[in-house]
Amino acid sequence: MSTVFGKVVKLILLERFGPVVEQVGSYLFQYGTNPLLYIMKYTELPLSKIKESLCILIKYNLVTFVTNKNENLANYTLKPDRILLMLRYPKYNNLIKKKFGDESEMIIEEVLQRGYWTASELILKVIERLKKNEQATSVSLVKDKFKSLVVAKYLVRMPYPKDDKPVPDLQIQDNELYIFPDIDNKILAQINAGAESMDKIPDKGIYWTINFDRFHQDMRDKIIVTAFTKKIDDNAGKFVELLLRQMYIRTMPWADSSNPVPILEIKDIIRKQETHKQLLAFFDQYVNVIEQDNSNLIRKAGEASGGSFQIFMKEAFIQFAWETIEQIVLEKYDSKAARIFRLVKSKKHIEPDQIQKLAMIPAKEAKRLSYLLLEENFLQIQELKKSNTNNGPNKTFTLFHINLEQVVRMTLEHCYKTLFNIMTRKNHEKEINKRIIVKKQRVDTIAMDMREKGAEEGQISDIEEMITPPEREILERIDITLKKLNTVELEVDETIFLLQIYLMYQ
């Protein structure tokens, strides 16, 4: 929870919810849990606006509340980590699109845009959207898609109030989380046709929201699979993918290490699928190679039934974090520094003299680079004093070592800083070119209006020519810049995700 993180959260809120919500959000970030009146006192916003923004923040599950000592009042707490996830929304969408198809993606998109919604309303909305795109649908199809999302735990039921209190105490039993309510297709069809009003929906008050953990689980698996695909080949990736799938049958998804998975099971699946012939032919070799890989993902647990393997998620992610940091050092300070970094890593604790010898870098440069890494906090030093000599100077040993967790946390801070810089730059870019951007928007709306009314092409092109060529050039340039910045935003988030998972396993 650093200042930079706070600034990033602030900018994310500003971009999506506007200045008022942003003020309330950053107040809550800075001062922690607070009641309504304190927020009003310090933000100096009108009460109605604060209430509205709190409602919005609660709606998107960015703020939680608990009862105050006075039962009529509530204390509000911001969830900054949850706000950071908003940068990842497109990835959630894409993940579902790949796995379940367009209808499911729309369902997820609607839920993300609204925070939570009832199943019936969601289904109706998706049908409406599909109709607009002129795709064939039916109530039962969309409902089945919705159901499969619930069964796969991508959607989860919202906690609901048990009794009528001024500050509701939202709770939900574990067994209710993924139970889909009975919805009659007929009623939905009737509402859809306009024969019944929206009030008639059968599942009033049963709201569904996104289960981010489930998405993160998929994304975590994807990281592991891509790592092996890149390092070895497609077949190895497939093997790891199947291994993870079999793991879920026996183990909780976020366990540090899994229960043993019999290897024959995976072989059988590959034989049935018949897509990876090579993997089947060289199965034992692949298992060997992956077992000996330095990511330590799998380890043999027993010899029975052809051998069974345990999966070590935690160790794999420690390895991934190391590799990420090594890569960062390489890109920042070049290969010689990276070599020193790796040397310190492999030796755990090492003296400066030894670095010079073992890294085979000239003494002076080795010293400069190791001090540079120390200054940038990628290396740490530990001093050992030998105090048994009474005459002469005390001999001290200086040992370099790496505290991975600290380095990861620092790198995360760097990522936040990068995000902040990118967003600031983006806002600056928009601000200085505001006039042209607004003009472009206006011209676009007018042209679209005319097109809808069936105006002639000539008239429309007249309107569009109101933007002069130099302006057009500027617009193109802004587009390219913004696209670049947005891309970086998405990419930085990947690194953040990996490092966060590493920290989670610690």
Add this chain to the structure above:
Amino acid sequence: MSRGRGARGGGRGGVTKSFNREQLNALGVGGNDMLPGLVTQPPPLFPLLDKRPVPIHISLELDYLLILKQDFIDHMQLSGSYLKLPETKSNESEIVPQVPKEKYDWSLFPSELRPKMMARRAKKVVVKDVDVNNRLKLLETLEEKQSADTTIKQEKESEDVDETEIVEEDQDEEMDDGTDYANNYFDNGEDYEEEDDNLDDGPIY
């Protein structure tokens, strides 16, 4: 004594003899190393990059993600969840059409966040139902007791009076409840704040 002092002074004065080379090296001061010159200027505001970052590989998937991202932000900015500051609202309302306010399921939110009108209306209905029934029963029992002593004519009159009373009382109740609710609402808030203040002040005295 003077000798001792002299010796000590000599030791201190001889700059070159304070540390031997080995010690200097241990401190990191090498004899031949050039010391960095004085820095008299502030560092540049935008220092040159040491290393150029690697360009990001643009793929179709990334493009799609970008579109999704922009769509989401656009949707949020056009939705009722995007609040503008009150001052700027009048200026910008010409361009952006007024967005309908969000509808909430109030059972999920603390009641203090409800707009005032909503809160009052919701409370009133409940109070009315309960009170009328109770009151009628109470009055009926009273009536029976009274009517036992008086004649039929008087009874009729008293009934009329009672009825008007009921209506009046009901209205009063309603008004009281309405204002009471509002008062309670704000007083409680201030009470809380004062209490907290006192708590804060406590340890100082």
